[in-house]
Structure formats: structure tokens, C-alpha cells
Amino acid sequence: MTAAETGRTLRTNRSAVAHWISGTPPAPTTVPVIVEALCRLLGRSLSAAEIGLAQLASDDLISWDADTLAALGELGRRDLDVERRQALAVAAYSLQALALPGDRWWAHRAEKSAHPSGANGRRVGRGDLEAVREMVAAFSRIDQRHGGGHARTAVVQYLITDVSNYLHGRFIDDHVRNDMFSAASELAYLAGWTAFDNSEHAVAQRYFVSALKLAAEANNPPTAGHALRGMAYQAVDLGHGAQAVGLIEAAMEGKRYSLASSRERSMFGAQLARSQAAAGRHKAAAAALARAESDLASDRSRTEEPGRLFIFGEADLTFQRAYTLRDFGDLHGAAREFRRSVRIRNSTAFARVHVVTLGELASLQVRQGAVEEACATWSRALDAMDGIQSARTRRVASDMRQALSPLRRRGIRAVAQLDNRAAAYLRDSV
Structure with a gap:
């Protein structure tokens, strides 16, 4: 939700806000509006609990206290239902949900791992x-x-059917x-990541919250850190740098960092x-980058790593380094690092980020006046966009067309051909 949208929503609900200020409890449906408006006004994350409205908060899909499996199942069902998905798609990305719960919440979730409740479902073993x-x-x-x-859709369907049945099952032991x-x-995280990649940011945020809650109930700190890293990545992409810092710093606290492999530590540090x-x-960014480089260079190859870390390596650290330099104002250094990331990445296995990297590089080249390049x-x-x-x-294609717009009127053939190709991709990829 943009500041303008928040303002319009507040004006629409001004009576509820006025009643709340005067001491009358607002309707549950207006609580997210009030909290979100205060987040925007103060420029930081807030929770409904911090302003005394926790009991009235109505969105169990993103609530830290809602039952994890029930909320996840409802989220998935809404996501898969064509009519209900539309309502979910227009929900706002929430800054208030970036206010993480305190130590007591983490301890309570870990207790569920140590003393899981009984289940009556199917027997679940290591093969499952x-x-x-x-x-x-x-x-x-x-x-x-x-x-x-x-x-x-297949990811979400598998998550709320087969995997959900396993989660409600009778496990052979606590380790399984x-x-x-x-x-x-990790699957809920992936559901969130695919939604994020589709610019369905409110949906993505709710899956990321579910991923964090599942990791906490598994008493798996590094996996919880991975979910927090995804939330931070989304926040910084949407322009909420300060909130992103808070999220990724949380990922690097205590066992979420100390029990992580060196490569995952590097991933966290690069995001920081x-x-x-x-x-x-x-x-602070320069210090975090040096720490990430040191972690990736650490020789801990004998440590078994989670499969999710196949996405991160030198090319990705270089990619994040380029963004960091760009925000420092070092366009030359950023272009150099984007170029290196393109060169060392497996462009077939990681085609999407390869395209994104090329797009960022081209945008920098235009800013530096190298139009032909x-x-x-x-x-x-x-x-490289074929099949993606x-x-x-x-966004790479639309940014390309916008940047080329002043040149189209000059009748340059190469520019016209490039613009036509970008327009065709945008038309065919909807």
C-alpha cells in the first residue's frame, strides 16, 4: 500500500479512526488500516499489540499468534480459489507484519517442537x-x-494437500x-518467492510469515533465518530499507546465524x-559485505548444507555487491560487479536472475551514457527471456522501453527493433 493509498483508505475509514482516537474500539476490519497508517507516519514497523489493538486484529493469515497450520491451509485455499484469490491479490503489503514477535513467542514455538501434540493422521516416516x-x-x-x-499453483496445491496431510500425521519420531x-x-518460502516474483506482494508476505512460523515450530533456527532473509529481500525491493535491515539482522541473531553453514551466513550478510x-x-553496508565475503571464503566444505543453498554462490554475492555499490553512488563499480556476475553465473540454471542482472547492468550503462552498449x-x-x-x-522489458523512449523518435533502426522485441515479450508473457 502506497502512502497515497493509505491516505485514501484512512479518509474512507475516518469515522473508525476518529472513534478509536476518542476511545471507542474500532471494528476488526479497520485495525489493519489504523496500524498501517501509523507505520507509514512513524516510518517504522508496528504491531497491533503495540498500540493496544491486538485482540481486534483480524487477519489470521499474517498473524503471529494464529495457528500455523490452520492459517497456512486457509491461505492456500484462498490462493487457489479464483474468486477468493482476487480479494487476496488486492490486499496490502503490510509494514506492521514486519514487527517481529519477541523472545517469548520463539520459546513457545520451540516448545511445540519438544512436545508435539498428538495426531490421528497417517503414519509419516523418513521416506515421506x-x-x-x-x-x-x-x-x-x-x-x-x-x-x-x-x-x-502446483507448489501451493502440493503444500496444502500432500504436505499438509503429512504435517497433521503421526510421525515415527520427533526428528522426522x-x-x-x-x-x-522451505516449500512455504518457495510459494512466497514465486508470488513475490509475480509481484503478488501481499500474498508473498503471508507465505513468508507461514514459512517462518513453520521453521520456528520445527525448532530450526537457520531455516527461520532463511525465511527472514526472504522477507528482507522483499522489503528492500519494495523500498523499505530500514525495515529490511531489521529483518535480516534478526536472521543473524543467535542460533539462526551460529548454526547456519558458512554459505548461508554469507547469504545473510550479503542481504544485510x-x-x-x-x-x-x-x-555498515561495507562492513556487512566484508563479513559476507569472509563467510563465503571460509573452508567449511565438509559441513552438510541444506539443499536450498544451491541458489547462492559467488555470482549471487557479486550480484548483491553490485546493488550495494549502486546505492553507494558508485555506478562504475556497480556495473563492473553486475558484469562479473553475468560472466560467472550459470545462465541456463539461473535464467531469471541472469535476465535481471543484465537489465540492471543495461540501466547503469544508460545512466553512464553508453547507449549502444x-x-x-x-x-x-x-x-534469455524465452520461456520465463x-x-x-x-520489469526489465518495461524499463527498457521507458529508457529507449527518447531515442525512438530519432528513427534509429536498432532501437526500434529492440523496442518491438520488448513490446512483444510484454504482450506474450502476461
Whole structure:
């Protein structure tokens, strides 16, 4: 929700706000409006509890205190239902949901792992767990190659049917139970990531919250940190740098960082650097970047790593370094790092981020006056867009057309051809 949209919503609900200020409790449906408006006004995350409205908060899909499995199931059902999905799609991305719960909440969720409630479902063993892990890995690779528009529905369907049945089942032991909840967390994260890639930000946020809750109930701190990293990535992409810093700093607290592999630590540190840079904290960003580089260089190859970390390596650290330098104002350095990330990345397995990187590089080249070089880079991006369904790659194409707009009137053939290709991609990828 933009500031303008928040203002309009507040004006529409001004009577509820006025009654609340005067001491009359607002209707539950207006609580998110009031909290969100205060978040925007104060420029920081708030929860309904902090302003005394916790009991009236109505969105159980994003509530920290709602039952994890019930909220996840309802979210998935709404997401898959054509009519109900429309209402979910127009919901606002919420800054109030970025106010993380306190230590007591984490302790309570960990207790569920230590003393799981009884279940009457099917017997769940390690073979079931391995099947879920294989499906998560397969869906993750499809997302990286073809974008969030491919298989998103299949991810959600699998999450709220097969995986949900496992989560309600009778586990052979607590280890399998916690590992299954961790795998479900990674799948909920992927559901959020595909929604984020489709620019369905309110939906994505709700899946990320579910992923964090599942990881907490699995008592798996690094997986919880991974969910927080996704929330931070989304926040900084939407322009909320300060909130992103808070989220990724939480991912790097205590066991979420100390129990993570060196590569996951590096992923967290790279995200912290980008978030700090977006918030204008250049010194802190430089320190975070150095820490991320050190973590990735650490020789801990014998440590078993979660499968989710296949997405992160030197190319991705370089990618985040480029964003950090860009926000420092070092356009030359940022272009150099984007160029290096393109060069060292597997552009087939990671086609979507390859396109995004080329788009960022071309935008910097235009800003530096290298129009011909930018056109060549954008042409490479269009070549790589084949088979990708992603709002972020569509944004590359639309940014390309906007940047080329002043040049189209000059009748330059290469520019006209590039513009026509971008227009065709935008038309055909909807």
C-alpha cells in the first residue's frame, strides 16, 4: 500500500479512526488500516499489540499468534480459489507484519517442537520426508529457470494437500517431525518467492510469515533465518530499507546465524549489506559485505548444507555487491560487479536472475551514457527471456522501453527493433 493509498483508505475509514482516537474500539476490519497508517507516519514497523489493538486484529493469515497450520491451509485455499484469490491479490503489503514477535513467542514455538501434540493422521516416516525434499528441490529449480509464473499453483496445491496431510500425521519420531516441518517451511518460502516474483506482494508476505512460523515450530533456527532473509529481500525491493535491515539482522541473531553453514551466513550478510546500503548506511553496508565475503571464503566444505543453498554462490554475492555499490553512488563499480556476475553465473540454471542482472547492468550503462552498449546488453536479456514467466523479467522489458523512449523518435533502426522485441515479450508473457 502506497502512502497515497493509505491516505485514501484512512479518509474512507475516518469515522473508525476518529472513534478509536476518542476511545471507542474500532471494528476488526479497520485495525489493519489504523496500524498501517501509523507505520507509514512513524516510518517504522508496528504491531497491533503495540498500540493496544491486538485482540481486534483480524487477519489470521499474517498473524503471529494464529495457528500455523490452520492459517497456512486457509491461505492456500484462498490462493487457489479464483474468486477468493482476487480479494487476496488486492490486499496490502503490510509494514506492521514486519514487527517481529519477541523472545517469548520463539520459546513457545520451540516448545511445540519438544512436545508435539498428538495426531490421528497417517503414519509419516523418513521416506515421506525424502519425497517432500525432492519435490521442493524440483520446484525450486523450475522457479530459478522459468520464473515464478511457472508451477506456482502446483507448489501451493502440493503444500496444502500432500504436505499438509503429512504435517497433521503421526510421525515415527520427533526428528522426522521437525525435519518435515522444516521441509514444509522451505516449500512455504518457495510459494512466497514465486508470488513475490509475480509481484503478488501481499500474498508473498503471508507465505513468508507461514514459512517462518513453520521453521520456528520445527525448532530450526537457520531455516527461520532463511525465511527472514526472504522477507528482507522483499522489503528492500519494495523500498523499505530500514525495515529490511531489521529483518535480516534478526536472521543473524543467535542460533539462526551460529548454526547456519558458512554459505548461508554469507547469504545473510550479503542481504544485510544491500539492505544497509538501501537505508543509506554505507559504513555498515561495507562492513556487512566484508563479513559476507569472509563467510563465503571460509573452508567449511565438509559441513552438510541444506539443499536450498544451491541458489547462492559467488555470482549471487557479486550480484548483491553490485546493488550495494549502486546505492553507494558508485555506478562504475556497480556495473563492473553486475558484469562479473553475468560472466560467472550459470545462465541456463539461473535464467531469471541472469535476465535481471543484465537489465540492471543495461540501466547503469544508460545512466553512464553508453547507449549502444546498453542496447547490446538489453538484446542479450531479451534473448534469455524465452520461456520465463516473471514480473521481474517483465520489469526489465518495461524499463527498457521507458529508457529507449527518447531515442525512438530519432528513427534509429536498432532501437526500434529492440523496442518491438520488448513490446512483444510484454504482450506474450502476461
